[in-house]
Amino acid sequence: MSAYIIATITPKLEHFADVEKALRHMVEVTRKEPGNLRYDLFREEKEGRASALHLYEIYVDRAAFDTHIASAHFQAFRSQIGDWVAEPPQVRVLQKIDVAPER
Template identity: 45%
Template sequence: MTIGIFATITPQPQHREAVEQELRLMVQHSRAEAGNLRYDLFLRDDGQAFDLFELYVDQAAVDAHRQSAHYQHYRAATADWLSAATQVRVVHALDLAPFSQSGERS
């Protein structure tokens, strides 16, 4: 079953740019993972918090992502830069628009 993850990351103001750089690096690596269908980064209207939308083919792909070197690097690098714990919501897809093999909507 396809699994979606919505995550909200709120950096301390003085670390916002550094967190964004680390997130962009993680996005690049995460999109290349086997089992990853989407990994999209958004900036909130307030310009201070980020949202990630992640989509995986199954729980094994989620687990592999969380064990990956780039995810572990991101967690270690940003541990002291966040103003709040990352909010994570895991959802199970019921009705998704079709995607091509490249991950783009068709």
């Protein structure tokens, strides 16, 4: 069964560009992982300024997601952004109930 993930990262304002750059690298390397089906990055804006970054991820199964979070590039990313975030990243692991097919 596929694993669906929504992760939210809230950078400190002065490090927003740094976190976004690090996430763009994560997009590049994670999309190459054998168990990854989707890894999309979104920017949220509030009151006219960037406020948070969101990832929408799909893996072939929970084991593929677990492999991702154990990977060297993920561990390096988490260490890199430690002082750049306003709060710990929020990660939600979801189960599909009723999802429209892709067109």
